[in-house]
Amino acid sequence: MNSTEFEHIISQTPTIGSEMYQLMVDLYPICRSITGNGVRESLEIISKHIPLEIHEVPTGTKVFDWTIPKEWNIRDAYVISPSGEKIIDFKKLNLHVVNYSIPINKKISLQELKNHLHTRPDNPDVIPYVTSYYEEAWGFCLSYNEYVKLTDGEYHVVIDSSLENGSLTYGEYFLGGKTDEEILLTCYICHPSMCNDNLSGVVLLTMLAKYLSKTQKFYSIRFLFIPETIGAITWLSLNENKLHKIKHGLVATWVGNADTLTYKKTRQGNAEIDKVVLKILKNSNSQYNILDFFPWGSDERQFCSPAFDLPVGSLTRSLYDRANIFPEYHTSADNLELVKKESLNDSFSTYLSIIYALEQNNRKTNTKVSNENKIITNSKKGPFYLNLNPKCEPHLSKRGLYNKFGATKETPEEMIDKFALLWLLNLSDGKHSLSDIANRSGLEIRILKKAANYLLKCGLLKILE
Ligand code: ZN
Secondary structure (H helix, E strand, C coil): CCHHHHHHHHHCHHHHHHHHHHHHHHHCCCCCCCCCHHHHHHHHHHCCCCCCEEEEEECCCEECCEECCCEEEEEEEEEECCCCCEEEECCCCHHHECECCCCEEEEEEHHHHHCCEECCCCCCCCCECCECCCCCCCCEECCHHHHCCCCCCEEEEEEEEEEECCEEEEEEEEECCCCCCEEEEEEECCCCCCHHHHHHHHHHHHHHHHHHCCCCCCCEEEEEEECCCHHHHHHHHHCHHHHHHEEEEEEECCCCCCCCEEEECCCCCCCHHHHHHHHHHHCCCCCEEEECCCCCCCCHHHHCCCCCCCCEEEEECCCCECCECCCCCCECCCCCCCCCHHHHHHHHHHHHHHHHHHHHHHHHCCCCCCCCCCCCCCCCCCCEEEECCCCCCCCCHHHCCCCCCECCCCCHHHHHHHHHHHHHHHHCEEEEEHHHHHHHHCCCHHHHHHHHHHHHHCCCEEEEC
């Protein structure tokens, strides 16, 4: 991309922002999940803007430690109250049904029903987003204000869904450049009706792809529209032979709300992409946040798993570290009003500037950037552990190491334990001792040891002598 091409695209940003917003409006109503027709329908809409290659990976396919699950599809879901009123209705908002619910059609008491209801008492107006991907369960989500109004009696619950052999669907778009070295840009397309998380990322990448396709590029650019976690694992597992070509990468998520831009560095911490993003943010004259890598969040955790350690960071508009997530996260309040056109415009021009800067860098210096991790000085003090499943995260929930329902609130203790597991898995590469992991994560040795014992018992870790 030369400077004229770059300036030309930047000058069109207001129009591109409207295009992004309109695409979000089109995608918003669709009930997506990690598999199923909602994803296909969404990819079809995106295909009107860019020629996506659609991949279908059959149920049962082994992808590292994971297996492609059964395909989920849903037609309708509701609850009828004792007085005959439809009180919870999937057709009004798809967040009302627990994503991946098994089919059900029966009459039950209020007490039994309550075992299957999810609310957010701390935020009583919103409907939470809850999933049950790898546990056959069913449930409904409603606002806490509606929940407390429920009276005793018989309720009729209906979920007209299916969970059958099928496939996992994802979209890919490859833009060839002068070299076959690649910039990887990824987003996830598995969330139902929510906008910042992550239709904002989807529409941003669609428009970047559309406008970059009209330029002459030095790098090749690969765009992925994948279901989060399982999609990234699937893509990595099917494309291991291409990974050495990835020189820079970004996971695009949460790029539409009015918060300040936040960059989460790569696991390497000093990759060229880290330096370029920092420079662009510094020169932007706007506020921004920089976070060191941590092994939770979105798909960067798979791309940055110890066996791959790819230079993939994440540029978002929300500071998310531990429990600090934007307040509307995973609820019905993450809607079309939360996302601002100005924020989408700003995210678009920042991403474009990063790609332009990477291209310019390459023209100027063409020097290889060292991938050596200079952030930490490793101590000699043991013990050292080795992650026996270093390609992507292991499937923790099948070993009972994750809570059953994704995205429900965990207690602070549960969160610390989860973070300890993830840090251990991410840094147990034989180079980091337990005290290095404690230093980098800020977690106490005692907590890390407890987590290490779990992982040893599960056969996911071994001690290096
Ligand atoms: Zn999410």
